Amino acid sequence: MRIHLTVWRQAGPNVGGAFHAYTAENVSPDMSFLEMLDVVNEQLIKKGEEPIAFDSDCREGICGTCGFMISGIPHGSQPHTTVCQLHMRKFNDGDSFTLEPWRAKAFPVLKDLVVDRSAFDRIIQAGGYTSVNTGGAKDANNILIGKDIADAAMDSAECIGCGACVAACKNASAALFTSAKITHLSLLPQGQVERTTRVLNMVERMDTEGFGSCSNEGECEAVCPKGISLKNIATMNKEFWKAVLQS
Numbered sequence: 001m002r003i004h005l006t007v008w009r010q011a012g013p014n015v016g017g018a019f020h021a022y023t024a025e026n027v028s029p030d031m032s033f034l035e036m037l038d039v040v041n042e043q044l045i046k047k048g049e050e051p052i053a054f055d056s057d058c059r060e061g062i063c064g065t066c067g068f069m070i071s072g073i074p075h076g077s078q079p080h081t082t083v084c085q086l087h088m089r090k091f092n093d094g095d096s097f098t099l100e101p102w103r104a105k106a107f108p109v110l111k112d113l114v115v116d117r118s119a120f121d122r123i124i125q126a127g128g129y130t131s132v133n134t135g136g137a138k139d140a141n142n143i144l145i146g147k148d149i150a151d152a153a154m155d156s157a158e159c160i161g162c163g164a165c166v167a168a169c170k171n172a173s174a175a176l177f178t179s180a181k182i183t184h185l186s187l188l189p190q191g192q193v194e195r196t197t198r199v200l201n202m203v204e205r206m207d208t209e210g211f212g213s214c215s216n217e218g219e220c221e222a223v224c225p226k227g228i229s230l231k232n233i234a235t236m237n238k239e240f241w242k243a244v245l246q247s
Contacts, residue, residue, distance in 0.1 A: 001027040001093045003036060007052055008100040013108050013116075019098070022052075029089035033076070034059060034066060036088055053112035059084040061225065064162030068113040069100045074164035074223045082162065082225045102163050104172035106210045119209040120161045120177060126205035127198035128181045132190045149187050156184040158226040165220035165228075171212030176220040178206045179236035180228050186239055196246055199239040 003024040010017030024040045031039070034056050041051035055065040066084040070076035075083050078090060099113060107115040145153075159180035166172050182199050185191030191198070214233055221230045 001029065001088060001091075003027050003088070003091070004094070004096040005040065006096070006098045007112070009050075009052070009112055010101075010109050011111065013110055017109070017112075019100075027088055029087070031088045032059065032084055033070075033086035033088065034084050053110075053114050055114050056084055061085040062160065064160035064225075067102065067162040067164055067167070069098075069102070069167060071098050074102070074167040075162070075225055080225055080227055082160075085225075102167040104163075104166045104211070106172065106174070107163060107166060115163070117161070117163050119211070120163065120174070122209060123174065123178055123202055123205045124181060127194060127201040128185070129194070130185060130190045131193055134190055143189065145188065153184050153187040156180045156187070156228070156232055159184075159224075159228050160226060162225060164223045164225060166211065168219040168223040169212065169214075170217075170219070171215055173214045173220070174206050174209070174211040175214035175233045175236065176224065176228055176230070178202055179232035182239060183232045183235045186235070195239070196243040199236065199243050200247065203236070203240055 005022045005024065006019050007022060008017055009020050022040050024036050025043070027036050027039060034054070037052060037054060044051050054068060057063045057065045059066070061082040061084060064082065066082055067075055068083060070083065075081060076086050078086060101107075101109050101113045101115045106119040107117055110116050157180075159177060161177060163177075165176040166174050182202055185198065186195055216230070216233070218230060221228065
């Protein structure tokens with residue numbers, strides 16, 4: 001396969017960037033999208049040119065570090081899939097793609113397709129934890145939690161913090177990410193100690209980091225590779241106003 005790419009190149013956070021055209025030759029349908037980029041980078045290195053910088057770690061859709069825009073869509077057009085899970089067999093010979101980093105004030109570009117997502121870390125540090133000493137791993141059903149509650153908590157906990165929700169939102173809101181973390185812990189007994197302070201501190205930190213407000217249009221849910229539901233944002237808003245009234 002031959003794949004045509006238009007890639008955003010930016011040497012650093014304090015310099016301007018521009019799009020550059022590349023062609024990936026001899027791409028196997030069995031390659032992942034990132035492996036295809038590896039092929040492009042091998043060609044660039046042989047020419048003595050700077051390879052395209054992109055993030056990746058697990059390459060299994062677990063860590064979320066691989067995210068970038070593919071032709072205007074975070075992680076590409078395949079639903080519930082991270083960039084590293086995309087395979088070239090989903091595309092056709094001669095296809096063209098435009099690759100660019102997440103675009104958000106709170107996610108400054110470090111280089112090419114790599115952005116600084118440490119704002120998410122600081123939101124977690126503000127309250128995404130529990131002080132309860134749970135000890136070692138418990139036996140199954142040792143902590144009595146109803147299946148519906150456990151399932152709901154796990155659905156929220158699936159968020160991998162990739163930032164696709166922010167990239168898709170016209171306001172660059174982090175409401176889906178933040179609400180998933182708040183909802184996850186608010187449902188579990190271990191999360192009750194900080195329940196009030198957690199939502200206040202995490203929402204405040206989210207605003208401080210420069211993320212925009214949620215306008216409830218659903219772009220975030222539509223592109224989330226883990227299918228995190230907008231219901232989490234409703235839960236966060238409810239938790240927030242309850243905490244405000246109690247404080």
